[in-house]
Amino acid sequence: MATSAIILLEGHRSIGLPYVKAARRLGLHPITMSADPTQYDYLAAEGTAVIHVDTEDLDALIRECSRLYATYDIAGITCLYESFYATVGKLCRHFDLPGPNPASIERCCDKFAQRQLLAEAGIPIPAYRVATSATEVERSAAEIGLPVILKPAVGSGSMGVRLCRNVDELAKHTTYLLRGKQIWLSSPSILVEEFTQGPFYSAEIMGHEVIAIGAADFGPPPHFVFNECIFPAPLTDVEYARIAELSLSCLRALDLGWGPTNIEFRWTTRGPVVIEVNPRLAGGTTPQRFQLACGVDLITEHIKLVIGEEWDLGKRHSYTAVTRYLLPDRDGILDRIGGDSRAAAVPGVAEVKLYVEPKTAVIRNGDYRDAIGYVIAASPDLAQTQAILQRAVDLIDWSITPFPTPDEQEQSAAPYFSAPTQVP
Incomplete structure (x- = not known):
């Protein structure tokens, strides 16, 4: 009898390893297809099967999957990044496996097309424009009114x-987005969006079921880097119902509803406003927080869905789980960092993780890569969990020496070299 396998299209730095381990617990042989497997350290560490292939080439992926069918019983295909989720849908349709609608995923991943569909359905969203030049950005910002959010359309x-x-700030960031050196896979389109203010919430959905709503806050503007994330969000029953109802409206408007979806909101003076719909399971520490709060392993249940088995999202208990991210306040060389073992010993702390080591360059990018670590804690209520977190975080300390200024570099006889940034 052939071994049952699951194909993971690309890995993931934060939740890739949990997917591999969950697949094995379900008796599956995980196989990761990647254009650059070396970017995922856990693949070599775990001895995971890897196929080096251009994951942007659908025909090449079909050939590799067809070759695997000669040896394995392919139970399912999935991925952990939304940029490959449409490809997963196409592969699933080709091989008659359960999977998402690729056309719906492609529309959702285009932030401009997504907003058009949401607006047509009467769903509250920020005012927005799309621009492809500095002149269009300037005109769009004037129409919406400063301040505005600028972001890539993909x-x-x-x-x-x-x-x-x-x-x-508008001119400077427009130049940055249009200069063509970004890491993200994007067209030159820029989304110019109204700055919608209010508490931040995110709905986690599997299929057509809202399974949880979390809350979060951010580090200082002008960037949007998570500082603290909470499960479940401190909402009244009425507030929860309004976000849940709006979430399901988003699924209908975007023709989603297979697999995981993450929807972000701001609660404004007019109620919840949809900021973004992401056709994927949220990354980072979200699955771990959910498991601590509810006793449900989202990753395992997602894999069950992918392979066509019955999945169960019934909650086993009710705790409050919170992640506090460790965010540096400057760029420079990390001289020292420590206290993580003491922090991990605080009762109620579930995990402490540091991403960086001493003598590493710390360069803030204004996104998820800025965090140099995190602490997760859980307890029966929010106040207690936050108190536990604070005790743990206070035990972690680090020191960063700022990079020398241009004048200081000129005065120095020795050349200065910076190490590469560590990415969570």
Whole structure:
């Protein structure tokens, strides 16, 4: 009898390893297809099967999957990044496997097309325009009114997203987005969006079921880097119902409803406003927080869905789980960092993780890569969890020596070299 396998299209730095381990617990042989497997350290560490292939080439992927069918019983195909989710849908249709609608995923991943569909359905969203030149950005910002948010029309992880509060910031960030050197996979289109203010919430959905709503706050503007994330959000029953109802309206408007979806909101003076719909399971520490809060392993249940098995999202208990990210306040060389073992020993702390080591360059990008670590804690209520977190975070300390200024570099006889940034 052939071994059952699951194909993971590309890995993931934060939740890739949990997917591999969950697949194995379900008796599956995980196989990762990647254009650059070396970017995922856990693949070699875990001895995971890897196929080096151009994951942008659908025909090449079909050939590799067809070759695997000669050896394995392919139970399912999925991915962890939304940029490959439409490709996953196409592969699933080709091989008659459960999967998402690729056309719906492609429309959703285009932030401009997504907003058009949401607006047509009467769903509250920020005012927006799309621009492809500095002149169009300037005109769009004038029509909407400063401050505005500028972001790539395609992207994730808050990469390239910035609050522009005046014309100088607007011009500078427009130049940055149009210069063509960004890491994200994007057309030159820029989304110019109203700055919608209010508490931030995110709905986690599987299929057509809202399974949880979380809350979060951010580090200082003009960027949107998560500082603290909470599960479940401290909402009244009425507030929860309004966000849940609006979430399901988004699914209908975008023709989604297979697999995981993450929807971000701001609660404004007019109620919840949809900021973004992401056709994927949220990354980072979201699955871990959900499991601590509810006793449900989202990753395992997602894999069950992918392979066509019955999945169960019934909550086993009710705790409050919170992640606090460690955010540096400057760029420079990390001289020292420590206290993580003491922090991990605080009762109620579930995990402490540091991404960087001493003598590493710390360069803030204004997105998820800025965090140099995190602490997760859980307890029966929010106040207790936050107190536990604070005790743990207070035990972690680090020191960063700023990079020398141009004048200091000129005065120095020794050349200065910076190490590469560590990415969570």
